[in-house]
Amino acid sequence: MTVEANSTVVHARAPGKINVFLKVGALLDDGFHDVATAYQAVSLSEDVRAYPADDFSVSFAGTIDTSSLPTDASNLAIRAAVLLARTTGYRGGVRLEIDKHVPIAGGMGGGSADAAATLLACDTLWGTDIGRDELLTLAAELGADVPFALTGGTAIGTGRGDQLSPALAKGNFQWVLALAEFGLSTPMVYSELDRHRDRHAQDIFPAEVQPQVDAEVLQALRAGDPHMLAEVLHNDLQAPALHLEPGLGAIIELGEENGALAGMVSGSGPTVAFLAADLDSALELQIALSAARLTVVRATGPVHGARIINQ
Template sequence: MSLPLDTARRVHVRAPGKINLFFEVGPVGDDGYHDVASVYQAVSLFEDVWASHADVTSLSVSGDVDVSGVPLDASNLALRAARLVTGAVGWEGGIRLEIHKGVPVAGGMGGGSADAAAALVAVNDLIGGGLSSGDLHALGSQLGADVPFALLGGTAVGTGRGDELAPALGRGSFAWVLVADGGGLSTPEVYGTLDRLRADADIAPDRATPSVDPAVLRALRSGDAAALGAAIRNDLQLAAVHLRPDLAVLIDEGLAAGALGGIVSGSGPTVAFLASSAGHAREVAERLGAAGRQAHAVSGPVAGARLV
């Protein structure tokens, strides 16, 4: 592929982190993977990615959060995303990616997936790749279940491995308080722990094929925060709390601070607390802050990866 280049051009894309309002995990398959049924919501913590032309493909990372655990080698999802785009269109030039992270690293909020989604959009625009949104979603699905959702944004139901997405009908905005309580958890370790706990206690998943609780979808459609707070659930929370018992203490603190509900997001350790309004979220965040927690009031849903 050869097109006239504006070598000074720098494309900026912003993509959101996510929380899981609901996450049901099916039994482990012969391949070691699980089918899931999830409700994702994109929230107002963002990753910013800039793409520009370079002699060789490279990456730099900064952030408002601790970025020491972010890989800078070929395993980085954003670099992999950039190379998927250039490979798909036959582009042979180098790409410089600059990432500024606002989503906690290894916190169960899909920050790395948001980086990848932003890189897909940014590189496609930078090189005039001409890939459609469907093309980008297909490439994103090669990188992990959360990448297609970071492209889509909003609120969505994910089935299969979590990457078969359907937008969820919703009314209004929901206010959340997020506490990223350090000490990232490994997603494979959390799933493995869940499998062991289920086997040891002879607890089978609710259904062989996971599905979303209708009460969650009704609460979203009506915009009823109290009903949603009563319905949120995450099967991985059992394993996350087993690995990090302090998360149970944190959830109790958030509920005592007035939250309508609390849930470990994804594989954790970020905990999301639902509030009745933006003002209520600020109050809950202040109470948790007074208890020594780093709490952030956010809202959702927000849009997926977009050019800035």
């Protein structure tokens, strides 16, 4: 896809995600873990506007506090734009304006969504038109969740989470998300998982090297049944996240006491995702959690992956 010569901005949008299932494999020699996850893209999204420029820059606005985000070359969106330019031989730059709505360091892939939307917006703005497969290859270089932010929907991720295969999902699922005022570092949570497994080595089965998504999860998604899905929600990173931030446990209990079918830490946390039976139940849960002075948003899934808005 290319833009008209008089276009001065390309607007792309990419979704945040919930890991409805996440199993983490054993620690490998390279210090990483393979995972098996079921991703669902949700309607909490990031908006990236790309303008022609001679160099690379990024600024932020949106509904969440972005003051802690770097705006230099370490920012993932800048890295995405630079990677695309280097790969295609494009000699210009881009000015990125990002409206953020996905929590920062919240376990919902907001930075990955920024990167995915940036790849798509710059490819369109610059007319490099490298195609979806090459965009996915570049996305995998940027981070494990970036390819899924490009594809969206519902998918199974293996390897580092970047080896994707689509999963059938019927209907819509209603989610209520309790957003924390703090973030959790993903590497820190994984390190705590390793320590947790060491501490409880006598009580738990050894982690598999190559984990798999349970068949019951795929069945629940295919059925579009929130009650079935609630029974099989799972996140290996929840225990270490709760160890680092014990207060998250009380939030999960509060949500389940107020009608959630199930609640769990999303990804590496600290966002807590609650699955509701239907829209009315989600609205009631949102009101109850808001009354408890929690910051709460509703979202539905699955939704599309990164896409151009103004073309």
